[in-house]
Amino acid sequence: MAKELKNFTKRADNYSQWYNELVIKADLAEQSAVRGCMVIKPYGYAIWEKMQRQLDDMFKATGHQNAYFPLLIPKSFLSREAEHVEGFAKECAVVTHHRLMNDPNGNGVVVDPEAKLDEELIIRPTSETIIWNTYKNWIHSYRDLPILVNQWANVMRWEMRTRMFLRTAEFLWQEGHTAHATKEEAETEARKMLDVYAEFAEKYMAVPVIKGVKSENERFAGAIDTFTIEAMMQDGKALQSGTSHFLGQNFAKAFDVTFMNKENKPEYVWATSWGVSTRLMGALIMTHSDDNGLVLPPKLAPIQVVIVPIYKTDSDLQEISDKVKPIVEKLQSRGISVKYDDADNKRPGFKFADYEVKGVPIRLAIGKRDIEQGTVELMRRDTLEKEVLPLKGIEEHIVKELDDIQEALLKRALENRMKRTITVDTYEEFKEKIEDGVFIMAHWDGTPETEAKIKEETKATIRCIPFDGDTTPGVCMVTGRPSARRVLFARAY
């Protein structure tokens, strides 16, 4: 391992610190000069781009198109939907002026007091309001429906405590906003997009998720129902990884968006919205990585295979490079992204450590003796296991190995979650067990008050009422009142 990793905090010692260091050491992101805003570095952004491309393909395959709406929202728009304003018109960036001028005292530039806006503008914390104000002009008849639009954008919420990727003032995300003629169609859409998120999380991120519906306390401000995918991190805490909202007619009513139905009668339009963000990067990191650094699922790794030559002389390097070249070409022709790192200003040991920290799924090391013997050393990042293999047919082996790693990561994450998911019947036991970092299935009386009390006393929240799982009625562990079914509790990021 390279020197700088010696001081790497271990997960067991301080999981939170380990995460913060990993984000820096794997070159994913860093704090910027602007409070709570991060710089996403090229390596981190390359992973996000792979996520974007895959999600975008899945959105298009389900009939959605991209569009772009303004960054700024008139302040008054936020007040239109009664619950939405409570949720979003709080901590946000407010634009009040549109001009700077030279400081009369010669100290750089100052705000020009004459350039005050008539109405303040808010940097979008989410775009329901500006989009429904726009949809008003797009929708007249049932023939204009459905509208299936998505936007890739930056948004801003003035969070007090920030952590890179998990909670930042500015973050990148996609927000889908759809409009429908019927309640059923909108509900189906909201559920469909949750399925898309779950498929993406499991198939590409190798992150198993629990699908369910949020309780009233945790619902999106302005939604009738919020559906969620919840993932378990290695420390047993939950990370809400994507949400899809059935908005009913709330925004249509707030922005007066009606359509003429087939019977030529006006009706309010039904809505959904759904989003995932750069927060997914946090889920990816915290699900798979280890004390040596990042571990990436092959499907999202910017570099899937790295090949490091081990040589003493230039002619050794030449010989190795000649042997490696056709392997690189064959891997690339199979769509595998491969890097041959023959940089001569870094030692192999440094390179090994660097690609390990960066989570490259497969590393090949090849030296002069390997060439003579027709072999190559392969290391899997997930298990850190090394194996000496014949060079002949190595491409086939790599293709299979990448699939194996992808599966193994999902399996390991799933096993971790199963091991740490328990059923609890008394509040005493709940309070004790929640300290261990677990998902707890418990009975709850269905009231916001009881949920608030549990949160207050244990820092655990209802992550969701799972679509699957035990639906046997019982009694609330806190109040003893009837409970329709067990729900999922956990502490969360």
Add this chain to the structure above:
Amino acid sequence: MAKELKNFTKRADNYSQWYNELVIKADLAEQSAVRGCMVIKPYGYAIWEKMQRQLDDMFKATGHQNAYFPLLIPKSFLSREAEHVEGFAKECAVVTHHRLMNDPNGNGVVVDPEAKLDEELIIRPTSETIIWNTYKNWIHSYRDLPILVNQWANVMRWEMRTRMFLRTAEFLWQEGHTAHATKEEAETEARKMLDVYAEFAEKYMAVPVIKGVKSENERFAGAIDTFTIEAMMQDGKALQSGTSHFLGQNFAKAFDVTFMNKENKPEYVWATSWGVSTRLMGALIMTHSDDNGLVLPPKLAPIQVVIVPIYKTDSDLQEISDKVKPIVEKLQSRGISVKYDDADNKRPGFKFADYEVKGVPIRLAIGKRDIEQGTVELMRRDTLEKEVLPLKGIEEHIVKELDDIQEALLKRALENRMKRTITVDTYEEFKEKIEDGVFIMAHWDGTPETEAKIKEETKATIRCIPFDGDTTPGVCMVTGRPSARRVLFARAY
């Protein structure tokens, strides 16, 4: 033509109005509720996405990586580079507060006076300052160079007069920001990226451009040299379509970014920046479109081929659909985006007009008689010419036709520019001819004062000092002083 197009303004009558109407009628964009900010509609955004994807591939092929930097810039950063502050710290969106609160008088929400920021934040008008402040931490040794980074982002400049795509308060763009160890390397990079832009404009947009360097008056605030590609619109006006700046060591000095060179001596880093924006959409529209609507080059058309069935009965439609299906599949397998529009709530005439306004390069119409005779009617959007062709082998024909259209559009645009480019020797003639909408090659004494006088009196500016073209010395048409060579004048968007 469908009814709504009857009132479509003709280019000859009012080019500017024609443009504004076209943007709306082709469903590309619309004004939003926020002054000067547009909504990019799905069809417009689909064209922008095609541009983005192609440019992004070209950036990556030239060794660049994407990253993401904060939207907001501390006000003081703008003052660091003396010229930059003059150019960009003027009309911009200023964030002064970070919270809203319920109005004590019950009128929605108001700015919380207690949530005033210590230092105001500016929505980025361009990102040199925040990026060079970041690069300071990335660059220590020559080994850290070059840095070849690009960002896809939204930016904001509080323009007084806005026009969709051409000049909007918020716009989308990419901005490349590179750091180099030597002046030569940075200059080469700036020129290389200009070549990438020129290649993109000509090969994909079918927009011929003139490459050159800007005069002092037109240079980017903070640059040593600004390179530009200038395109001629159909009305003879110029549109600056992309710029690439050699920034020297200006930003390195402003943000104190040095590196240890190979001799272990500190040196300031050399920089470039380069960008193209949604303005390219304006260039695309104004170069090719006609009185019937948008004309798109096939390489950027979201739909390259549309197939419209002409039928009376359901069984006719079935027969046509059966015949069309394998054609669609064959075209798709060749990477051609094709839409079979069998919607039954619109008449063929309406569909024809709609796809015409939207600039779909090739339209096929197929009726029952065509099926019997084994024929199909093909219309080219650029020439509006119709041709009846054998159905057999139509895919081959379409592939060739798309290439033809792409070439024909570039050729037509180039011819228009040649026809409208003249050489002028006297200021009298200049003032007369500039009214016709032309590019004028004329002698100029090289001073900002003479350029300013010409702009003041004729509204024409020096678009660039072209890299190619006549370099014979002469005398300035205004002052009679010596001129090193002819430069390119035009009125511009």
